[in-house]
Amino acid sequence: MQYALIIREAAEDFARRGDPTYRDGWVAYSQALAQAGIMTGGAGLTGPETGTIVRRKGEDHDVQDGPYPDGKEQLGGFYLIDVPDMDTALEWATRVPISDKGSVEVRPRLQM
């Protein structure tokens, strides 16, 4: 069963991405997933200020600069893991090295 671990980070976390200790935590976590043979995909994403949003407006498209982080959590990246059940997915979610300002959402992959 596949689950997405959706990671949201606070503005402070995005700012700490250059800090080796914070970065190594993520490298270590990715290594642990790979070592356990359960990682099927995922990506870290650049900060929300680098994003661009496209919306449908009738026949046209409206293009806007991404939202600037305003202290709330923003999408920082995601992992896609393949584990037997939700309990195991939650166990892996507790190991994600987020700060106490971030969060991890665990969502089952849609079965088509």
Add this chain to the structure above:
Amino acid sequence: MPLDAGRAAEKVARQSYGKLIAFLAARSRDVPAAEDALSEALASALRVWPERGIPRNPEAWLVVAARRNLMQAARHRTVEANAQTTISVAFEEAEERMNAAGSAVFPDERLKLLFACTHPTIDSSVHTALMLQTVLGIEARTIARTFVVSPETISQRLVRAKVKIRDAGIPFAVPPRPALPGRLAAVLSAIYAAYGLGWDGLDGEEERHSLAGEAIWLGRALLAVLPNEPEAIGLLSLMLHCEARRSARRDDSGRYVPLDEQDAAAWNAIMIAEADALLRKAGSFDRFGPFQCQAAIQSVHAARRLSGTTDWQALTTLYAALVMMKPMLGARVSQAAVIGRASSATAGLEQLDKLDPRDIASYQPYWAVRAFLLTKAGDDTAAADAYMTAIGLSDSPAVRDFLTGRLKDAWQAI
């Protein structure tokens, strides 16, 4: 509201609640119905008692409140007629028996409930959660948090287990002597698992810490009823040894301190003395078992307080005995660590290499011990890699920081 009053009220309420469930369910075996009638009473007790003080007879207070809830629910027709009658009768009987027995019978009743919760026909993964909820009245939400499963999941499992207790006619009784050792092992494991949940909760999680206290309390209650079971004595000794070191596991700035670097002067000498006395008492029965063995291992560590050194040779012997009795993954990893200390890092690593790769792929202690032994063997490159995996598998920020420090040392040594 003063915090202490709140906590004291909660403790009394929980104990009374568990006691009443035990009384009620022993009669009707209908744990869910008894719980429905009581849980609201418990909620109002936790609201009212901290403000007005704990009543002189908490059980009576809860019985009265629960009965009132039952009547109100009946008026709103939310309770099935027959369930209401059964529980009403059970309440009256419980009250009579409580008054007749005084407090003498209480641990016994609760113990029967413990044996019902850990019955072999109930899936062992639910034993601890069921015990926490029915015997100690801990909310499903709290249990879900400590087990890291979703509240819905745990609630479903608990409901299933309770239906099974009722429908499968699981006896509320302390098993007869011939069956006792096997059944007792399940009770002891459930209590120790509850202690373990509390042991992990270090980073400012009040509710987890209190779980450890509840587990120790259950261990004591068990001894009150079964004073001649060496494994039950061993379990209490083991929990007290671990509890004695609780405050030494973090330094003043909240950093993780591994056992052999802890300041022995910070350990609780009184708890250690009690734990060692219990271990000696257990030994006098001449029936050694895994819990006594684990307590003995902790006792060897505790001896550093007086001798200043750790007897790694004695630990090697004890771990060999433990692995022979119960080849658990955790014990085998710890065994490798002590072999690495007693003889050589290479011998410890050989021990680790015997483990099945599938078992250890995501087992954090294995990678931490492996990294430590590789450092000791002088292979800093492999050590750094193992530290990396151990960090990735840690779910505690304090442990992660500690291992990151070790990782940096390894990098510097390369």
